[in-house]
Amino acid sequence: METRGRALRADAERTVRTILEAAERVLAADPTATMEQIAAAAGVARTTVHRRFATREALVEALATWATERFHQAVEAARPLTSPPLVALHQVTANVLQVKIGWSFAMSRTAPSDPEAARVHADVLAQCDRLFRRAQEAGLMSADTDLEWARRVYYALIHEAAEEGREIVDIGAVDQLAARVVDTLLHGVGAPVQTLPRRPVGGAGSSGPDADGHPGPR
Amino acid sequence: METRGRALRADAERTVRTILEAAERVLAADPTATMEQIAAAAGVARTTVHRRFATREALVEALATWATERFHQAVEAARPLTSPPLVALHQVTANVLQVKIGWSFAMSRTAPSDPEAARVHADVLAQCDRLFRRAQEAGLMSADTDLEWARRVYYALIHEAAEEGREIVDIGAVDQLAARVVDTLLHGVGAPVQTLPRRPVGGAGSSGPDADGHPGPR
DNA sequence: AGTAGATGCAACATCGATGTTGCAAGTAAT
DNA sequence: ATTACTTGCAACATCGATGTTGCATCTACT
Numbered sequence: 001m002e003t004r005g006r007a008l009r010a011d012a013e014r015t016v017r018t019i020l021e022a023a024e025r026v027l028a029a030d031p032t033a034t035m036e037q038i039a040a041a042a043g044v045a046r047t048t049v050h051r052r053f054a055t056r057e058a059l060v061e062a063l064a065t066w067a068t069e070r071f072h073q074a075v076e077a078a079r080p081l082t083s084p085p086l087v088a089l090h091q092v093t094a095n096v097l098q099v100k101i102g103w104s105f106a107m108s109r110t111a112p113s114d115p116e117a118a119r120v121h122a123d124v125l126a127q128c129d130r131l132f133r134r135a136q137e138a139g140l141m142s143a144d145t146d147l148e149w150a151r152r153v154y155y156a157l158i159h160e161a162a163e164e165g166r167e168i169v170d171i172g173a174v175d176q177l178a179a180r181v182v183d184t185l186l187h188g189v190g191a192p193v194q195t196l197p198r199r200p201v202g203g204a205g206s207s208g209p210d211a212d213g214h215p216g217p218r
Numbered sequence: 219m220e221t222r223g224r225a226l227r228a229d230a231e232r233t234v235r236t237i238l239e240a241a242e243r244v245l246a247a248d249p250t251a252t253m254e255q256i257a258a259a260a261g262v263a264r265t266t267v268h269r270r271f272a273t274r275e276a277l278v279e280a281l282a283t284w285a286t287e288r289f290h291q292a293v294e295a296a297r298p299l300t301s302p303p304l305v306a307l308h309q310v311t312a313n314v315l316q317v318k319i320g321w322s323f324a325m326s327r328t329a330p331s332d333p334e335a336a337r338v339h340a341d342v343l344a345q346c347d348r349l350f351r352r353a354q355e356a357g358l359m360s361a362d363t364d365l366e367w368a369r370r371v372y373y374a375l376i377h378e379a380a381e382e383g384r385e386i387v388d389i390g391a392v393d394q395l396a397a398r399v400v401d402t403l404l405h406g407v408g409a410p411v412q413t414l415p416r417r418p419v420g421g422a423g424s425s426g427p428d429a430d431g432h433p434g435p436r
Numbered sequence: 437a438g439t440a441g442a443t444g445c446a447a448c449a450t451c452g453a454t455g456t457t458g459c460a461a462g463t464a465a466t
Numbered sequence: 467a468t469t470a471c472t473t474g475c476a477a478c479a480t481c482g483a484t485g486t487t488g489c490a491t492c493t494a495c496t
């Protein structure tokens with residue numbers, strides 16, 4: 001039931017880390033898991049958890065804050081503001097994936113009531129925006145691309161890739177995932193657009209892909 | 219505390235629908251919302267909710283089942299097996315979006331312990347797969363596209379679009395969202411690939427986009 | 437070695453959510 | 467109009483999760 005006494009002893013510090021890691025694992029599997037389960041997973045008594053984190057809420061918040069730091073570092077380490085857009089894109093993606101895979105629960109909680117976390121997320125958002133703008137200037141994205149939508153798609157793809165990477169432990173596979181995310185973000189999963197598709201293959205009299213209009217009736 | 223007596227009276231039937239709709243609204247906003255809150259939102263007493271749905275779990279399952287039906291209908295109605303791929307893609311997307319926007323919570327619960335719901339989802343998955351195959355044959359997707367990944371991306375994009383469409387009530391906007399999803403799925407948010415990008419714009423000595431290799435170190 | 441801190445354990449207190457029951461009053465159906 | 471179903475209300479029972487306390491034992495730090 002203490003929140004901030006003073007410096008913790010070495011073993012206590014270790015216990016805190018152990019609890020946080022256990023909490024991540026357990027809560028990722030079941031967000032409604034009980035303190036009891038978390039304590040068990042951490043190999044400590046339930047009372048010890050309460051000693052370190054006054055309330056369940058405090059524990060989750062600590063988890064979120066902890067993950068947010070990693071997240072921020074992951075983005076910063078990619079230097080998305082200075083390296084060439086495509087490189088930065090890949091780098092950021094890989095780094096963030098790494099974090100999201102290991103801290104999926106914590107990352108799923110945009111720490112409410114934590115102004116620091118909010119600041120970080122806003123900051124990252126801004127950096128993402130700037131990166132995309134640079135991507136536009138570099139001709140990677142066309143000038144009329146909706147950056148808001150692009151960002152959402154980007155986030156969604158990262159989330160999806162992280163999900164897929166859940167069961168993967170192999171490092172290096174992360175780079176492959178990142179490559180796929182970036183490629184998909186920029187070019188989708190479709191075939192490259194032929195400028196003049198004269199009679200595709202043959203077969204059912206399908207109406208050829210009409211630019212971008214709405215195809216059928218309702 | 220009844221599960222299946224026999225035919226309900228007309229007003230009771232209405233009450234059930236009212237409760238389900240209220241549950242959807244409330245639970246979408248807060249998945250941990252209490253029966254009390256749901257009852258309040260439905261404008262009935264808490265005991266009435268319990269009269270119609272024995273347990274909380276039963277209510278959620280009913281919700282999921284209900285939404286699953288809508289979902290299945292939405293997919294079927296698009297005739298994804300017979301209409302030309304691009305048309306089907308748009309149609310399916312629009313229909314599913316419509317459902318996901320209105321039943322986000324229910325749709326987020328792949329009804330566990332409900333074999334029927336599982337069957338539906340598996341069925342939809344299969345149809346999605348077949349549709350993508352046809353898209354490949356039609357040249358919409360290249361032959362070496364990973365259909366598993368394509369499906370995940372597709373689902374993720376729909377999810378994202380539904381999220382964005384949450385605050386939108388306007389029908390017709392759904393078609394625009396669908397168009398954007400399909401376009402993004404196939405072509406991403408990047409600029410169309412120029413076959414020979416001679417010196418993009420100028421500026422920082424950025425290493426030009428190198429095909430698909432991993433850019434940096436690490 | 438001595439001390440302050442840390443942990444486990446058992447026991448207790450609280451609280452909110454869930455689920456139940458009985459009854460009076462209202463409403464659909466024949 | 468009569469009947470059977472439905473609802474609201476109030477009260478009760480249960481249960482699990484959370485949070486607390488005291489004490490004995492153990493461990494890190496000086």
